[in-house]
Amino acid sequence: LLLESRLWQALEQQEFELYLQPQVDLPSGALIGAEALVRWHHPELGTVGPDRFIPIAEESGLILPLGEWALRRAVALLERWRGIGLGHLRLAVNLSARQCHGDALLGQLDELLATSGIDPALLELEITETAAMQDPELSRALLQQLRARGIRVAIDDFGTGYSSLSYLKLFELDRIKIDRGFVKDIETDPDDAVIVGATIGLAHSLGLGVIAEGVETAAQAEFLRGKLCDEAQGYLFARPMCVDEFERTASAAL
Numbered sequence: 316l317l318l319e320s321r322l323w324q325a326l327e328q329q330e331f332e333l334y335l336q337p338q339v340d341l342p343s344g345a346l347i348g349a350e351a352l353v354r355w356h357h358p359e360l361g362t363v364g365p366d367r368f369i370p371i372a373e374e375s376g377l378i379l380p381l382g383e384w385a386l387r388r389a390v391a392l393l394e395r396w397r398g399i400g401l402g403h404l405r406l407a408v409n410l411s412a413r414q415c416h417g418d419a420l421l422g423q424l425d426e427l428l429a430t431s432g433i434d435p436a437l438l439e440l441e442i443t444e445t446a447a448m449q450d451p452e453l454s455r456a457l458l459q460q461l462r463a464r465g466i467r468v469a470i471d472d473f474g475t476g477y478s479s480l481s482y483l484k485l486f487e488l489d490r491i492k493i494d495r496g497f498v499k500d501i502e503t504d505p506d507d508a509v510i511v512g513a514t515i516g517l518a519h520s521l522g523l524g525v526i527a528e529g530v531e532t533a534a535q536a537e538f539l540r541g542k543l544c545d546e547a548q549g550y551l552f553a554r555p556m557c558v559d560e561f562e563r564t565a566s567a568a569l
């Protein structure tokens with residue numbers, strides 16, 4: 316495929332860019348950080364979203380160097396923010412299954428933490444439920460190692476995989492991200508409303524935070540606020556944006 320051969324070149328030629336989508340505290344609306352979402356600026360195709368190349372990168376193994384690049388870039392951003400008055404903001408980075416199950420991740424993180432001096436608690440790693448459940452024992456050990464370094468851990472796309480509630484206890488976590496598939500219909504689908512409300516209650520009773528993703532309407536935000544959801548992310552607040560725009564937005568909010 317055209318894309319696959321071009322992807323390796325793209326990394327060398329620095330055609331990837333991290334976009335940032337703001338995350339807000341639901342009760343106050345305050346900006347608390349962002350999720351990093353990779354984009355590919357293809358010379359002919361224009362901006363290509365991760366849905367089109369992450370699966371190919373997973374398949375081909377490129378996800379490993381791409382994932383390392385994303386971590387390096389994220390840590391550099393956190394370091395930069397410390398110097399421009401944005402040192403309170405967190406940054407969440409997505410991990411692929413291959414990164415979670417390979418043996419390079421912890422070494423990369425140790426090097427980045429040692430050379431940057433960032434507060435590890437400002438870095439959050441998102442692991443999808445599906446990736447975590449591929450090998451629960453290995454995931455449990457990895458998450459424990461991440462938490463031992465002070466790095467935050469979130470379960471992404473919560474509720475979409477073959478989740479077993481017992482793993483919420485097995486894994487050391489900081490929070491779960493409620494998948495936007497549940498958020499989409501909370502006003503119209505009573506089942507989704509019940510699932511979201513119960514998930515928030517369950518997470519809180521286990522001492523976990525909750526962020527809802529894909530929040531698009533004020534009514535959805537209101538519902539989530541009523542259920543004491545901690546944070547939210549979605550088009551209602553902001554779309555993913557380039558770093559410059561994020562920094563301008565964050566500085567204006569100070």
Ligand code: G
Pocket residue numbers: 351352353364365366369382385409410411555
């Ligand atoms: O907007 P959005 O299209 O940006 O992202 C689509 C999907 O791509 C999301 O599910 C997200 O988790 C994934 N994704 C975005 N950036 C990265 C990344 O750096 N690494 C991995 N593994 N997945 C990513």
Ligand code: G
Pocket residue numbers: 336352409471472495528529530531548549550551555
């Ligand atoms: O990693 P994850 O699958 O959670 O990545 C978030 C994805 O959701 C990205 O593709 C991002 O662009 C997308 N997204 C973020 N906010 C919204 C939203 O409010 N509505 C929809 N439909 N998609 C969103």
Ligand code: MN
Pocket residue numbers: 350409441471
């Ligand atoms: Mn994510």
Ligand code: NA
Pocket residue numbers: 471472492494495528
């Ligand atoms: Na998600």
